[in-house]
Amino acid sequence: MISTASAAAHPNIAFIKYWGNRDQELRIPANSSLSMNLQELETRTRVSFDSSLAGDQLILNGIPEEGTALQRVSTMLNRIRNMSGLNAFANVESENNFPTGAGIASSASAFAALSCAASSAAGLYLSERELSQLARTGSGSASRSIPEGYVEWQAGTDHDSSYAFSIASADHWDLTDLIVLISKEHKETGSSLGHTLADKSPIQGARVEDADRRLEICRKALLERDFPVFADIVEQDCNLMHAVMMTSDPPLYYWLPGTLEVMRAVQTWRRNGLPVCFTIDAGPNVHVICPVKEADKVKRKLGSLAGVKSILECTPGGPARLLEPDFPEV
Ligand code: PMV
Numbered sequence: 001m002i003s004t005a006s007a008a009a010h011p012n013i014a015f016i017k018y019w020g021n022r023d024q025e026l027r028i029p030a031n032s033s034l035s036m037n038l039q040e041l042e043t044r045t046r047v048s049f050d051s052s053l054a055g056d057q058l059i060l061n062g063i064p065e066e067g068t069a070l071q072r073v074s075t076m077l078n079r080i081r082n083m084s085g086l087n088a089f090a091n092v093e094s095e096n097n098f099p100t101g102a103g104i105a106s107s108a109s110a111f112a113a114l115s116c117a118a119s120s121a122a123g124l125y126l127s128e129r130e131l132s133q134l135a136r137t138g139s140g141s142a143s144r145s146i147p148e149g150y151v152e153w154q155a156g157t158d159h160d161s162s163y164a165f166s167i168a169s170a171d172h173w174d175l176t177d178l179i180v181l182i183s184k185e186h187k188e189t190g191s192s193l194g195h196t197l198a199d200k201s202p203i204q205g206a207r208v209e210d211a212d213r214r215l216e217i218c219r220k221a222l223l224e225r226d227f228p229v230f231a232d233i234v235e236q237d238c239n240l241m242h243a244v245m246m247t248s249d250p251p252l253y254y255w256l257p258g259t260l261e262v263m264r265a266v267q268t269w270r271r272n273g274l275p276v277c278f279t280i281d282a283g284p285n286v287h288v289i290c291p292v293k294e295a296d297k298v299k300r301k302l303g304s305l306a307g308v309k310s311i312l313e314c315t316p317g318g319p320a321r322l323l324e325p326d327f328p329e330v
Contacts, residue, residue, distance in 0.1 A: 007120070128146055
């Protein structure tokens, strides 16, 4: 027996961040978050359940993987096997169209694409909400890569109540995310471990307690396309997350000198009237957000900064989707 399905998903950038879980295993987050899918970046994944296999297999960008990466995929496949009653192992082949090791997190698009492809290959017909819940168990932010465009992940309190939904379509607001690559080094502490350290910071409680206020301001600004309000709340939320990271035990310092150079430049440009703001995930690269009509100008300015290695330009993206099984190479 062989049963195959393929899917594609985009990564997302959070404007209101997820950091810390109230349930580590199910990845029920400490707070709700809000993000935008990134159309130009994509993971494509093909899953084949095959009764002749002696174990799960994972091939990432053409290279067979073992260890933690395979273990994480198997954990999700086990969940799907339990849901469907299927007991065959699977071959999983996954490719990113963005450079591996470029310091761009791919776990969101990876687990969103895997959830879609594997559940379909197993004969499950899951709703968007069920897919978001499933993707969340692989990587929290993957729950936000299932719906389209601008997405809110409602923290909830258990598996059923924790899922993401679209609050606006991709064409609602033509924002651009200029991903400024500061370093291509692999990050020291991945987010899975980072989430478990969040509660070790004495300020995580204050960050979480204030999160709904920030999310409401950000959601309203986004729906009203109010860039000045949006910019201030996005930066405050990012800085709060990094303050928690830096005050955890052990502390996590994701910024490099080039990171701070971009942050300071962006603040100066905004003070001088340019609509632009920054946000940063668990790594040194900076996501510089601006309306698309300002993107060329912002790119030129970023290019003149010493720490900037290269820039990737992304626009608001669509939902995760099934593909023909034999999708062309990306
Ligand atoms: O989904 P994870 O476990 O890779 O966590 C993502 C954490 C951040 O990227 C730092 C914030 C976010 O909300 O995406």
